[in-house]
Amino acid sequence: MKLIRKLNRQYVSYSFAVLLTAGIFIFFILKSIVREETDEKLDSIFNQIESLIGEEPQTLNLYPIILVQQVSERSNNRYFSDTTLYVKNELEEFRQLVGYSTVQNINYKIIVRESGIESRDLFGTLVVIILVGFLFIILSLYGINKSIARKIWSPFFENLEKLKRFSLQSRSPFIPAETNTDEFNEMNEVLKSLTNKVLSDYDNLKKFSENASHELQTPLAIIRSKIEAILDENSLSLAQAEKMQTIYQTVNRLSKINNGLIMLTKIENRQFSGSEEIDLNDMIESQIESFSDLIELKGLEFEYRCQNNLKITGDKSLTDVLISNLFSNAILHNYEKGQLIIELDGHTLKFLNPAVSEIPDRNRLFNRFYKSGTTGSTGLGLAIAKQICLCFRWDISYYFKDHYHTFKIIF
Amino acid sequence: MKILIIEDEPALLEEIHSYLSKENYICEVAENYDDAREKLQLYHYDIAIIDITLPGGSGLSLIDLLKKSNTDSGILIISAKNSLDDKLTGLETGADDYLTKPFHLAELNARIKAIIRRRKFSGATEIVFNEIRIEPDDKSVLVNENKLRLTRKEYELLHFFIANKNHLLTRESIAEHLWGDNIDLADNFDFIYTHINNLRKKILAAGGTDYLKTIYGLGYKFTDE
Numbered sequence: 001m002k003l004i005r006k007l008n009r010q011y012v013s014y015s016f017a018v019l020l021t022a023g024i025f026i027f028f029i030l031k032s033i034v035r036e037e038t039d040e041k042l043d044s045i046f047n048q049i050e051s052l053i054g055e056e057p058q059t060l061n062l063y064p065i066i067l068v069q070q071v072s073e074r075s076n077n078r079y080f081s082d083t084t085l086y087v088k089n090e091l092e093e094f095r096q097l098v099g100y101s102t103v104q105n106i107n108y109k110i111i112v113r114e115s116g117i118e119s120r121d122l123f124g125t126l127v128v129i130i131l132v133g134f135l136f137i138i139l140s141l142y143g144i145n146k147s148i149a150r151k152i153w154s155p156f157f158e159n160l161e162k163l164k165r166f167s168l169q170s171r172s173p174f175i176p177a178e179t180n181t182d183e184f185n186e187m188n189e190v191l192k193s194l195t196n197k198v199l200s201d202y203d204n205l206k207k208f209s210e211n212a213s214h215e216l217q218t219p220l221a222i223i224r225s226k227i228e229a230i231l232d233e234n235s236l237s238l239a240q241a242e243k244m245q246t247i248y249q250t251v252n253r254l255s256k257i258n259n260g261l262i263m264l265t266k267i268e269n270r271q272f273s274g275s276e277e278i279d280l281n282d283m284i285e286s287q288i289e290s291f292s293d294l295i296e297l298k299g300l301e302f303e304y305r306c307q308n309n310l311k312i313t314g315d316k317s318l319t320d321v322l323i324s325n326l327f328s329n330a331i332l333h334n335y336e337k338g339q340l341i342i343e344l345d346g347h348t349l350k351f352l353n354p355a356v357s358e359i360p361d362r363n364r365l366f367n368r369f370y371k372s373g374t375t376g377s378t379g380l381g382l383a384i385a386k387q388i389c390l391c392f393r394w395d396i397s398y399y400f401k402d403h404y405h406t407f408k409i410i411f
Numbered sequence: 412m413k414i415l416i417i418e419d420e421p422a423l424l425e426e427i428h429s430y431l432s433k434e435n436y437i438c439e440v441a442e443n444y445d446d447a448r449e450k451l452q453l454y455h456y457d458i459a460i461i462d463i464t465l466p467g468g469s470g471l472s473l474i475d476l477l478k479k480s481n482t483d484s485g486i487l488i489i490s491a492k493n494s495l496d497d498k499l500t501g502l503e504t505g506a507d508d509y510l511t512k513p514f515h516l517a518e519l520n521a522r523i524k525a526i527i528r529r530r531k532f533s534g535a536t537e538i539v540f541n542e543i544r545i546e547p548d549d550k551s552v553l554v555n556e557n558k559l560r561l562t563r564k565e566y567e568l569l570h571f572f573i574a575n576k577n578h579l580l581t582r583e584s585i586a587e588h589l590w591g592d593n594i595d596l597a598d599n600f601d602f603i604y605t606h607i608n609n610l611r612k613k614i615l616a617a618g619g620t621d622y623l624k625t626i627y628g629l630g631y632k633f634t635d636e
Contacts, residue, residue, distance in 0.1 A: 217491035218420050221513035225426035228516050232579045234626065241627035248629070252583045255513045290590070293564045297605045 003153070004145050008138075011145075015137050023130045030122060035095065038114050039080055042097040045112045046078075053110070054103040064094065067111040074107045075100040082116070155179035159191065166195060168202045206269055213262040220255045227251065253378065260380035264368070267318065267387040274315035274392055280349070280411070281309045283316075284342060287323050291331065299337040307345040312411045314392045322388045325381045326351045326407050332377075333405070341404075351407045358400035365398055412527065413437045415456040417447040417473065418489065419465050427460070430516045430578075431523070444468030451477060456484050458523060461506075463490040474504045485526040489514065515584035521574040540573045541635060542619055554617035564589055565610045572623070572633035581630040607631060 049060060053068060060068045064085050078099035084091050094113040101108045149157075158177035166174050174195035176188035227248045230236070236244060266272070288295075288304060295302045312319070330340050330353045341352040364370050366386035369379040389396040395410040414436045418424040424440055431438050439456070441447035444467030451459065451473065459477060463470040470488065477484055486506040502509060507526045510519060528536050528547055538545040544553045550566055552559040561569065571588050572580065582600045589606075611623050624632045 214491045217512040218423065221491075222420060222422045222426075224513045225423060225430075225516055228579070228581065228584075229426055229429065231581065231627070231630065234579065234632075236627070238627065241629065245627065245629040248581065248583070293562060293606070294590075294602055297602050 004149050008141055008145055011141050012138055015141075016134060019130050019134055019137075023126050027123060027126050030126075034116075034122075038095045038116065039097070042080070042095065042112045042114055046097050046099055046110060049110055049112065050101045050103075053101060053108055065113050067109075067113075069109045071100070071107050071109045074102055083113075085113075152181065155181065155184045155188075159184075159188070163191070168199065171199065171203075173199060206265070209265050210262070210269075213258055213265065216258050217255070220251060220258065223251050224248070224255070257378045257380065260378050260384060263321070263384055264380065264387055267384070267391050270391060272315040272318055272391065274318065275313060276316050278312050278314055278316055278319050279309065280312055280319075280344065281306060283319060283323060284344065284349075287320075287327055288342075291324075291327055294328075294331050295340065298331060298334060300331065300334060301337070301339045303339075303341045305341065305343045305345070307343075310344060310347060310349075310411065312392075314394075318388045318391070322385050322409075323349075325385045326409075329381060329407070330405075347411045349409045349411070352404045354403055355400070355405045356403070359398065359405065362398055362400075366396070412458070413439070413454075413456045414458045414460065414523070415439050415441060415447070415450055415454075416460045417441045417465065417470065418460070418462045419443060420462075426516060427519065430520060433578075434520060436523075444473070447473055448476065452480070455482060458485040458487065458526060460487045460489060460519075460523075463488060471504055474506055478505045483530065485523075485530050487519075487522055487526060489519070515581070515587060517571070517575040517578060517580050517584045518588055520578075521571055521588065524574045538570070538573055540576060540622075540633075543569075543573070543614070545570060545573060554614055554619040557617040559613050559617055561610070561613060564606055565613070568606055568610055572631070575633070577632065577634045577636060579626050579630045579632050585631070 045066075049066060049068065052060060060066055064087055078097070080095065080097055083094050083096055085094055086092075093116040095116045096111055096113040098109070098111050101110055155177040162174060162176065174191060176191055177184075179185060179188070227244060231241070231244060231248070284304065284306075288302075327342075330351045333355075334340060334353045339352075339354050341350070343350040343352065359365060361370070366382050368383040370382065371377060371379045386396055388394075389409060397408050399406050399408070412435075414431060416424060416427050416431070416438060418427065418440070419442050421442065424442065428438050428440055439450065439454075441450050444465045447461075447465070448468075450456075459473070461470040461473055465473075470490075474486055474488075477486060486508075488506045488509045489512060490509070491512045507529070508522050510522060528538075536547055538547065542555045545551075546553070547570070550563075552561055552566060552569060567589060568585065571585065582603050585603050586600065589603075607623060611621055615621060620635070622633050622635055624634060626632050
């Protein structure tokens, strides 16, 4: 929930409670004030009637407001009470003052009534007042909060936007919004030092992994050239040659792994911008040509089903690597005289090759150094493919269906 | 043919030097920027092999220097940086080719020959080995004047072998030459074996000699010795 909404909700619920309590108090206070006023009024009317009573007592009757009766007993009693009477077939509440008076030795009972304000009416009015007040408060809170948010919270929201846009790749430092609020200033300092630390750490790590891999290339080149020179001399015994061969193959593998890691680091560091337009069909056709001898040598039954041409945006060399990785994968992990199908349909590219069962551990398939068999591969090919897809927001997946390994990319 | 090898790693420099010397090139070496700069200014080389990262300066400015002095030297960059940017910058400044470390010496040799052929330093472009003649311009091969029908890969293979005749070519270097280093062939060398067998058969059928020798089971040598 938004901060402003949350604040508003709190304000509104608290002010509702406050208004409700205030309403209840007001209700009772108003009621007692009204009663006091009524009683005073009744008292003064009573006194006026008392002074007029000797002259023409009968004419003083005005039902139901004034009642003058001659009574036998004499009394000084005077009391207020509430009563309800039928007036024109309607039940109405009255406040009455009942008292006695003696004029010229005749005893009178005098009742003065005032139609009371009904509690229901009072309650209704109050509810309306509270509701109107409530509405007024909500509206003004909305306005006030909006202007507060605009003024006081603006550095906060600005920072939030900046943080969202903050990226390690862009390398631009985080510059917080200026403010004179102490708390925000403190937050700015923390954010600044945090982002600077992240940036420098990331830079160091990147440099380290890149340098480490690059530094390995030269020693590897030396080892490889020396071994090639020894082999070239052709003076080794067979046993020595075999050992040398093992060393040679291991060095080659090391250099392949290293190359793969350099490639992965580069893609992960987003060092490829990738805004070239690529004709996927052209690219596949040229890959088919370069793989044609491998397909032929393995006796594969090859089929390229191209439903439509597809133009994508990305990095040409990386896309080339992606397709060639999946292509060579499908060739190398194929049977002799097996089948290989490439399918381009809409935005989907599929590589299919037949197999007995699903690749075990398919969740780890795209991880670095995952190896399904003892093929001696580096185990980086699919990890690289995955990283390339991530880089350009393409979707790559594997599934096993109808006895086919299927690698699917949705561009 | 005079070649200057600019490489700061002595062990690697020595191997490059010895491999290329066997090819009868006159080789000189430079181990740092200043040394290389001096030699490039004083003498003329047909080909300069330049390492990009050098103590004292960048190999890229050496290329600039060469280009400004208007020599017709061929330039081959060798670099540990397998970066496309470097590759592009290198080729944009006017280098003929780019090779990433670690590379096979046979590959380096083949690339140098390709530069020489492209620049037509030695006049004739055809490559002759006894009764075999390669005409790179139209990618044709003649054995005793009989034209061979080779696939593209077989042609490249034969070309690679003759460029590195009398040298052992490991299966790894052949695989890299034919398919590039991006393809993880995963020690699946049957492909090479088949290609070589087919090539051998075609040469024999055209009345040629079998010059292809298997060495230690780890590579091949194209030799008439």
